Amino acid sequence: MTQLNTNNIKAIVRKYILENGSNDDNSLDDSTLLFQENYLDSIGLYSLITFIEKEFNIISKDVDFVEENYESIDAIERYVLTKISVQ
Amino acid sequence: MEFKKEIIHLTNVPEVVDQIVNELRSNVLNTLRRKGAVVGISGGIDSSVSLALSVKAFGADKILGVMLPEKDSSPDSAMLAQKLADTYRVKTLTENITGALEGYGCYQRRDESVACVFPEYNPKTYKMKIGVKQSNVSQNLPPIFYLTIVDPYGKEQSKMLPAAEYLQIVAASNFKQRSRMSMLYYHAERLHYAVIGTPNKHEVEQGFFVKYGDGGADVMPIGKLYKTQVYQLASYLGVPQEIIDRTPTTDTYTAEQTQEEFFYQIPFKQMDILWYAYENKFPLAEVAKEMDMTVDALEKIFENFARKQQTTDYLRRAPIHM
Structure with missing residues (x-):
C-alpha cells in the first residue's frame, strides 16, 4: 500500500469512479452525490466497496454500508481514514 | 384528490375484470392471431390470477397450464398449482426443468x-x-x-x-426463469397459442423479473395492477384460498425466502400505497401524515423507488434496432 494522505485517497477514488462509473461527466467533485448524480448504480457500489477494501486494505462491516460513508468522495475519504485509524 | 390509504382499492372489480378479459381476448385473437393461451403456473397469486383471467377470456379448453418445477422448488408450489388447475378445469402438464438446468451448469x-x-x-x-x-x-x-x-x-x-x-449467482439463477420461458414457448408454438406473462405492476416497474425469462411473454394481463388489486381480483375470480393466503416467495433459492426479503424491503400493502403516491406525485407532507411517517423517511423511500426504476430500465427495453 502506498503512503496515504488526504489528496491521495481522493485522487485514487475519483480516478476509479471516472473510469468505472456510469457517468462520464467531468464535473465530478469531492462533494458530488455519487448515487443521486448517477455516477454509480447498484453494481457500481458493489465494485466500489470491493475496490476500496483492496486498495486501502480495510475490512468493511455491515454497519459501514451507510450513506454517510459512500455518498461522495469526501465521505469515502473520511470513511477510509477512520477505518485505517481503527485497524 | 385527497390522499387516503384506501385509494389503492378497486371499487369496481367486476368492471376491471371485464375490461382486462376483453383486452386480453382482443390482443391474443386479433393482434397476435393466436387461438389460446399457455400459462406457467407456480401456485403463486400472480400466475393464478393470470390463469383465471385467461380462462375467462378464452375458455378452459383453450388454456394449457404448465408447471415447471426444478430441484430447488417447494413441493407446495406444484400442489397449489394443481389445485388451481382443478378449480378452473384446465389441462396441465408438468415439465421438470432440473435436467436442462444441470445442462446449463446453473x-x-x-x-x-x-x-x-x-x-x-x-x-x-x-x-x-x-x-x-x-x-x-x-x-x-x-x-x-x-x-x-x-x-x-x-x-x-x-x-x-x-x-x-453477486453477479454470477444472479446470472446462474436466471437460467431458471429463462428455461421456463423457453419451455412455455415450446408449448405455445406447438399449440399455436400465446404465452401469458404473469408479472404484476411492481415487478414490471421495479424490475423484479428476468429479462427474456418471466419478462418474456406475449401479453401481460396484470402488468398494470398493484398487488392489493391482484388479491382483490383473486377473491372475485375464485382463486383457492390457500393460494391467496400464501406469502409470496421467490421459490428460486434452496432456503425459503419471501419476495419482501429478497427485493422489495417493504410489506406489499404499504408499498402499494406508497408507490401510488409516488407515481401520482402526491405532496410528501400529505402522504407522510396519512402513512404516519416522517417526510424525510418518505423522501428516502421515493428516492429508492426512483433509483429502482432507473437502474432497471435496461430490463424493460426491447432490443435497440439500428
Missing part, C-alpha cells in the same frame, strides 16, 4: 460463487438465499445484497456479496 455455477464467499458451503447439505436488508430502504444507497447460508443444523450466516459473486 446449480454448479451458482454454488461455485457461494463457496467463494463461504468456503464451508456444501450444496448437498446446506441451503442458501440472497436478499436485501430491510434497513437499506431508508438509506440513500442502492440495495446491497447479502448471501445467507443455512447449515444442516439450521444455523444461518450472512455476508455482503462481493460484486463478482
Whole structure:
C-alpha cells in the first residue's frame, strides 16, 4: 500500500469512479452525490466497496454500508481514514 | 384528490375484470392471431390470477397450464398449482426443468460463487438465499445484497456479496426463469397459442423479473395492477384460498425466502400505497401524515423507488434496432 494522505485517497477514488462509473461527466467533485448524480448504480457500489477494501486494505462491516460513508468522495475519504485509524 | 390509504382499492372489480378479459381476448385473437393461451403456473397469486383471467377470456379448453418445477422448488408450489388447475378445469402438464438446468451448469455455477464467499458451503447439505436488508430502504444507497447460508443444523450466516459473486449467482439463477420461458414457448408454438406473462405492476416497474425469462411473454394481463388489486381480483375470480393466503416467495433459492426479503424491503400493502403516491406525485407532507411517517423517511423511500426504476430500465427495453 502506498503512503496515504488526504489528496491521495481522493485522487485514487475519483480516478476509479471516472473510469468505472456510469457517468462520464467531468464535473465530478469531492462533494458530488455519487448515487443521486448517477455516477454509480447498484453494481457500481458493489465494485466500489470491493475496490476500496483492496486498495486501502480495510475490512468493511455491515454497519459501514451507510450513506454517510459512500455518498461522495469526501465521505469515502473520511470513511477510509477512520477505518485505517481503527485497524 | 385527497390522499387516503384506501385509494389503492378497486371499487369496481367486476368492471376491471371485464375490461382486462376483453383486452386480453382482443390482443391474443386479433393482434397476435393466436387461438389460446399457455400459462406457467407456480401456485403463486400472480400466475393464478393470470390463469383465471385467461380462462375467462378464452375458455378452459383453450388454456394449457404448465408447471415447471426444478430441484430447488417447494413441493407446495406444484400442489397449489394443481389445485388451481382443478378449480378452473384446465389441462396441465408438468415439465421438470432440473435436467436442462444441470445442462446449463446453473446449480454448479451458482454454488461455485457461494463457496467463494463461504468456503464451508456444501450444496448437498446446506441451503442458501440472497436478499436485501430491510434497513437499506431508508438509506440513500442502492440495495446491497447479502448471501445467507443455512447449515444442516439450521444455523444461518450472512455476508455482503462481493460484486463478482453477486453477479454470477444472479446470472446462474436466471437460467431458471429463462428455461421456463423457453419451455412455455415450446408449448405455445406447438399449440399455436400465446404465452401469458404473469408479472404484476411492481415487478414490471421495479424490475423484479428476468429479462427474456418471466419478462418474456406475449401479453401481460396484470402488468398494470398493484398487488392489493391482484388479491382483490383473486377473491372475485375464485382463486383457492390457500393460494391467496400464501406469502409470496421467490421459490428460486434452496432456503425459503419471501419476495419482501429478497427485493422489495417493504410489506406489499404499504408499498402499494406508497408507490401510488409516488407515481401520482402526491405532496410528501400529505402522504407522510396519512402513512404516519416522517417526510424525510418518505423522501428516502421515493428516492429508492426512483433509483429502482432507473437502474432497471435496461430490463424493460426491447432490443435497440439500428
